Amino acid sequence: MTDDLTPDRLDALLDGDAARTDDERDLLDVAATLRAAAPRPSPTLRGRIDRLGEPTRRARAGRVRHRATAPALAAALVALVAAGVAVRTIDTGPSGGADAPVQPTELRAATGTSPAAAERLEDSAGSAAPSTSGATIVLPAAWTVPATAIAAAVDEIRSLTAERRGTIAVEQGPPVVVTVTVAAGTRDGVAAQIAATLAAAGGTADATTDATTDAPDRLRLVLTAGTSGPPATE
Amino acid sequence: MTVASITVSTIRRPQPAPSFADAAAAHMDAVHRYLTQMVRDPDLAEDLTAATFERAFTRWHRFDPSRATALTWLIAISRRVALDHLRADRRRRAREMRVAGGEPAYVDPPELSGLPPAMAAALDRLTDVEREVVALRVLLDVDGPSAARILGISPTACSTHLHRAMTKLRRELAP
Numbered sequence: 001m002t003d004d005l006t007p008d009r010l011d012a013l014l015d016g017d018a019a020r021t022d023d024e025r026d027l028l029d030v031a032a033t034l035r036a037a038a039p040r041p042s043p044t045l046r047g048r049i050d051r052l053g054e055p056t057r058r059a060r061a062g063r064v065r066h067r068a069t070a071p072a073l074a075a076a077l078v079a080l081v082a083a084g085v086a087v088r089t090i091d092t093g094p095s096g097g098a099d100a101p102v103q104p105t106e107l108r109a110a111t112g113t114s115p116a117a118a119e120r121l122e123d124s125a126g127s128a129a130p131s132t133s134g135a136t137i138v139l140p141a142a143w144t145v146p147a148t149a150i151a152a153a154v155d156e157i158r159s160l161t162a163e164r165r166g167t168i169a170v171e172q173g174p175p176v177v178v179t180v181t182v183a184a185g186t187r188d189g190v191a192a193q194i195a196a197t198l199a200a201a202g203g204t205a206d207a208t209t210d211a212t213t214d215a216p217d218r219l220r221l222v223l224t225a226g227t228s229g230p231p232a233t234e
Numbered sequence: 235m236t237v238a239s240i241t242v243s244t245i246r247r248p249q250p251a252p253s254f255a256d257a258a259a260a261h262m263d264a265v266h267r268y269l270t271q272m273v274r275d276p277d278l279a280e281d282l283t284a285a286t287f288e289r290a291f292t293r294w295h296r297f298d299p300s301r302a303t304a305l306t307w308l309i310a311i312s313r314r315v316a317l318d319h320l321r322a323d324r325r326r327r328a329r330e331m332r333v334a335g336g337e338p339a340y341v342d343p344p345e346l347s348g349l350p351p352a353m354a355a356a357l358d359r360l361t362d363v364e365r366e367v368v369a370l371r372v373l374l375d376v377d378g379p380s381a382a383r384i385l386g387i388s389p390t391a392c393s394t395h396l397h398r399a400m401t402k403l404r405r406e407l408a409p
Contacts, residue, residue, distance in 0.1 A: 011371075053253070
């Protein structure tokens, strides 16, 4: 490089000025050689970095879908809250005070519990049972969802889970078994959202089943493809 | 509309921020190139590139497109990631030397795969800051003021380092 080529001229050349002399052309050749020889990231690294962006895409897609289905979700949530209040009313009604243990027969009458599920509830009620708020089912475990809506519903649950930074495992059935793991403190909120999602998708639930598992951070759902019907919130 | 009002409306219009996924796809190659040039070790460069994007992902909400381009922002992060690593590595080596009670041994820099030997040798003869300036200005096409800001030096110093580096490279690589 000759002394004629000043730092300013070099900057200008690299910023796109055309070469005017052989020296300048040589210099741009060196730059081009350097660029051409630069290594590229491996496919493994690409995959690793691509995966970083995926939750953002899913969450954004989930937000868009939520906006579209907001009215249906709100209606379904109201129905679920009403169901919860109905169960609580049984507990605090004339047959017992606020501290009275729940009688399995009462729960069965209120929720149409099957004998097997009633046994389970009976175990949980016991002689020194907690109040019915502990027995209120926020998210039933067994759902019948229209076959055409089941995939979209699972996608929606996937988005909800991603937004709460949880994990989801889906066993393609039939039936489809979905296991969602989220932070323990957020599980009930996620459960309510999932219930609303499935209700909005036209799903009907077996209200005697409970998606909460022994683990405080996990929900387990069984989705069976079927025909549409009203949500089972009675 | 007067010139003044046009200026105000331009300033107030928020810059559209790209998504993290788009920025990562667009600038992954550049960040990797920069780090390869900086640490001279392909495997380490891959690890540091991944670390850069992991750090950028957790801080993406802080990225302000009105203050810097996504590339400049990512390169600034990658530089901190690399410097943190190099400092930690230096401390580790010093500790090991103290324990071993010996003299620090010279370690050959790993060979950069893909580069012609003459070019790799020429790049090795540059100083650290010269290599960084070449990476930013030549490989990544970052403009002078942005490169100077990333390196924490004045634009004049950046131009001088670049001139010195390109002079050396041209002399080494001349047929």
